Amino acid sequence: MTQEGLSSTQLNAVLKSEGAPWQAGDTPLSDLSEDELKQRLGYEPGPDEPSLDERIALSTGHLAEAGLTAAGAPASFDWRNRGGKNYITPVKNQGGCGSCVAFGTAAAVEGMVRIRRNNANDPVDFSEAHLFYCIAKSQGRHCRNGWWIAPALDGFKKPGIVDEACFPYTAGNQNCKLCKNWQCRVTSIPSWHVIKNTAAMKRWLSTRGPLVTAFAVYQDFSSYKSGIYKHVTGRYRGGHCVCCIGYNDTEGYWICKNSWGTRWGEGGYFKIAYGQCGIDAAMWAVDNVNLWHKHKKIIGLFATGGTRNAWAYIQGVGWRRVSYENDTIFFTMLTQLSAAKAAKRPVSLFDVNNVIKEIYVF
Amino acid sequence: MADTKPQEPMTEEEVLEETNRDELRPSDEPPASAVTEEGDEGEEDALGAWVRNKKIVSLWSINQNRNSWVGVGGVGWRKLDNSTDSGVTALTILGANARQTKGSVNYNETKKKINMMYVW
Numbered sequence: 001m002t003q004e005g006l007s008s009t010q011l012n013a014v015l016k017s018e019g020a021p022w023q024a025g026d027t028p029l030s031d032l033s034e035d036e037l038k039q040r041l042g043y044e045p046g047p048d049e050p051s052l053d054e055r056i057a058l059s060t061g062h063l064a065e066a067g068l069t070a071a072g073a074p075a076s077f078d079w080r081n082r083g084g085k086n087y088i089t090p091v092k093n094q095g096g097c098g099s100c101v102a103f104g105t106a107a108a109v110e111g112m113v114r115i116r117r118n119n120a121n122d123p124v125d126f127s128e129a130h131l132f133y134c135i136a137k138s139q140g141r142h143c144r145n146g147w148w149i150a151p152a153l154d155g156f157k158k159p160g161i162v163d164e165a166c167f168p169y170t171a172g173n174q175n176c177k178l179c180k181n182w183q184c185r186v187t188s189i190p191s192w193h194v195i196k197n198t199a200a201m202k203r204w205l206s207t208r209g210p211l212v213t214a215f216a217v218y219q220d221f222s223s224y225k226s227g228i229y230k231h232v233t234g235r236y237r238g239g240h241c242v243c244c245i246g247y248n249d250t251e252g253y254w255i256c257k258n259s260w261g262t263r264w265g266e267g268g269y270f271k272i273a274y275g276q277c278g279i280d281a282a283m284w285a286v287d288n289v290n291l292w293h294k295h296k297k298i299i300g301l302f303a304t305g306g307t308r309n310a311w312a313y314i315q316g317v318g319w320r321r322v323s324y325e326n327d328t329i330f331f332t333m334l335t336q337l338s339a340a341k342a343a344k345r346p347v348s349l350f351d352v353n354n355v356i357k358e359i360y361v362f
Numbered sequence: 363m364a365d366t367k368p369q370e371p372m373t374e375e376e377v378l379e380e381t382n383r384d385e386l387r388p389s390d391e392p393p394a395s396a397v398t399e400e401g402d403e404g405e406e407d408a409l410g411a412w413v414r415n416k417k418i419v420s421l422w423s424i425n426q427n428r429n430s431w432v433g434v435g436g437v438g439w440r441k442l443d444n445s446t447d448s449g450v451t452a453l454t455i456l457g458a459n460a461r462q463t464k465g466s467v468n469y470n471e472t473k474k475k476i477n478m479m480y481v482w
């Protein structure tokens with residue numbers, strides 16, 4: 001038996017009567033009690049944000065207004081297959097703690113890092129423990145009351161989030177135990193914003209990167225194995241945060257990365273129909289990632305006669321503009337970059353929105 | 363007083379019309395993947411002409427404001443765009459880098475004045 005007296009066979013029978021949009025089966029979550037399933041969620045709408053009921057209504061409205069297609073975006077997109085490369089980091093498991101917001105936001109920023117570095121194999125792996133057991137905890141949040149997305153993204157802005165090895169995640173309330181040199185190990189983002197229009201969501205997904213989103217989870221979702229999820233039966237269990245990585249207009253679904261391990265769903269991912277459960281009421285976009293490009297060579301320089309307009313070509317990265325806030329900054333940095341190129345010495349560069357803000361030359 | 367020129371001077375050309383070029387950004391990829399035929403000198407149009415795969419063989423400056431030149435192998439002296447302080451100085455730094463490293467240079471010129479430069 002999976003839930004509320006329904007076996008996966010019975011649930012599939014219900015699904016069949018609804019046109020079989022998705023397939024149910026035994027998953028690591030399908031036998032969990034109501035309380036245990038709630039512990040695998042953890043999205044709580046913020047003070048100024050729509051409730052989950054309001055998100056559901058907004059999503060339904062978006063579907064009616066916008067339909068399936070979006071001008072200016074391809075008919076389908078999936079960051080797991082962009083030019084044959086997968087820019088999404090491996091699926092994780094939040095375990096029995098309502099820390100989904102940490103996982104959904106970290107997944108989106110990890111994807112942005114791989115995209116910005118143009119390296120689908122980049123080993124980026126952020127510490128969800130830092131997000132949840134340090135930043136969320138300082139705001140009174142814990143495994144049982146969850147969190148919302150804006151403060152998690154603010155945590156990525158400042159102080160930034162360390163790598164997984166600095167504070168490995170395990171499920172369960174615990175103290176903030178960052179490694180000693182944690183301040184040298186953070187990655188930060190310059191800004192983020194909310195997208196409330198489904199066409200803009202698709203344009204962002206297909207050109208910039210993954211999005212963070214939240215939706216209402218019902219009991220049947222725990223038994224999802226494959227297909228395009230629509231709520232058909234089972235009671236409401238809570239809000240959940242995931243990372244949206246693609247969409248398909250032909251069949252009308254979003255592709256999302258969950259944090260319930262790879263044995264749930266389609267290898268840890270799921271498809272959910274447009275307008276379902278509040279999934280597309282609004283999504284959160286990471287504008288960019290502040291990156292250190294470490295131990296790189298400067299292989300080209302470019303300048304024009306215009307005001308403070310010079311660029312450096314970083315090996316394996318591409319063109320980045322030299323900071324242009326004032327003459328002193330501009331010439332100091334350009335001189336150092338020129339010296340590094342001339343001597344063929346490695347550099348480490350801090351990059352904010354494709355502008356070089358800090359330089360080491362070794 | 364007109365700016366002094368290096369030896370074997372070119373005819374002083376009228377200053378480029380002031381245009382907002384601060385937003386110009388590089389588009390070339392490194393030479394291994396770029397088309398950089400030896401001595402490739404394009405036709406000049408309203409946006410100038412690209413000259414590719416050259417060496418900077420000499421530098422020249424004098425105690426006059428915004429007056430910096432580079433000697434281009436096989437071409438001769440070229441003045442660096444002097445529309446702005448930071449522009450002429452940045453181009454000078456790149457010219458010096460190219461001279462020091464014997465690096466390959468692609469540049470765009472209008473009326474024999476270099477207004478954009480790549481150094482590889």
